[in-house]
Amino acid sequence: LQKLIHLLQATDDPLIQEQALITLSNSAAFSVNQDIIRNLDGLSVIEEMLSNCTPKVKEKALNALNNLSMNIKNQEEIQVFITQVCRTVESAPLNSDVQLAGLRLLTNMSVTSDYHQKMINSIPCFLHLLSEGTERTQIQVLKVLVNLSVNPAMTRHLLIAQV
Numbered sequence: 001l002q003k004l005i006h007l008l009q010a011t012d013d014p015l016i017q018e019q020a021l022i023t024l025s026n027s028a029a030f031s032v033n034q035d036i037i038r039n040l041d042g043l044s045v046i047e048e049m050l051s052n053c054t055p056k057v058k059e060k061a062l063n064a065l066n067n068l069s070m071n072i073k074n075q076e077e078i079q080v081f082i083t084q085v086c087r088t089v090e091s092a093p094l095n096s097d098v099q100l101a102g103l104r105l106l107t108n109m110s111v112t113s114d115y116h117q118k119m120i121n122s123i124p125c126f127l128h129l130l131s132e133g134t135e136r137t138q139i140q141v142l143k144v145l146v147n148l149s150v151n152p153a154m155t156r157h158l159l160i161a162q163v
Contacts, residue, residue, distance in 0.1 A: 001027060005042045014054040021049060021060035028067035034074055043068060043077045050084055055098050058088065062101035069108040079115045082106070086122040095134045103129075103140035110147035116154050119144070123161040131163065 001024070008020045024042065027033040037043065046068075049061035062085070068074045089102035109115050129141045148154045 001033060001036050001042070002040050005037070005040050005045050008045050008049070014052070014057050017049060017052065017054075017057045018060050021046065021057065021064050025060065025064035025067050028064060028070075031071065034068055034071040037068060038071070038074050038077060043074060047078075047081045047084070050081070050088055055092075055096065058092075059097045059101045062088070062098065062105050066101065066105040066108055069105060075109060075114075078105075078109065079118065082109055082115055082118040083121075085109075086119060086125070089129075090122060090125045094129070094132060095137045099129075100136060100140055103137070103144060107140065107143040107147065110144055113151040113153070116148055116151050119148065120154075120157050123148070123157055124163055127161055127163040 004020050004024055004027075008017060008024075011017060011020075024037065024046065028037060043065070046061050046064050049057055052058055052061070065078055065081070065085075069078050085102050085105055089099050089106065092099035092102065106119065110119065126141050126145055129137055130145070133141065145158070149158060
């Protein structure tokens with residue numbers, strides 16, 4: 001895992017980055033690896049890939065963070081990136097794999113109300129995706145919105161959002 005993280009930092013080759021992220025994502029299916037990746041500062045290295053111009057690299061980075069977000073301690077670190085993930089979802093092409101990967105990560109991060117406040121500014125985008133997206137996008141957006149809606153502090157923000 002350490003070598004993968006170093007490889008991810010050292011290369012500019014999108015194909016190598018994509019493969020390293022896929023491997024990290026698959027490794028994150030095991031809870032012991034989730035802790036190891038966090039302790040090796042892997043979360044911030046993966047987060048750096050969100051600013052990559054290659055859509056496949058962005059998508060794989062979001063998938064890796066999604067798998068890593070199944071761990072509470074990882075969520076505490078990933079929450080710092082929520083605003084960036086929301087911007088990625090908003091700027092990604094409609095119904096794209098990048099957009100769906102971002103929405104899946106936001107779904108996991110919104111299961112508890114701990115980080116809902118960080119998603120407030122994206123509510124209009126979520127509602128737009130709900131009306132304009134394909135069924136896959138709509139389902140993923142609905143998961144985020146349902147998670148947000150169980151938090152009474154979000155009610156006002158959900159009801160006043162301009163679409």
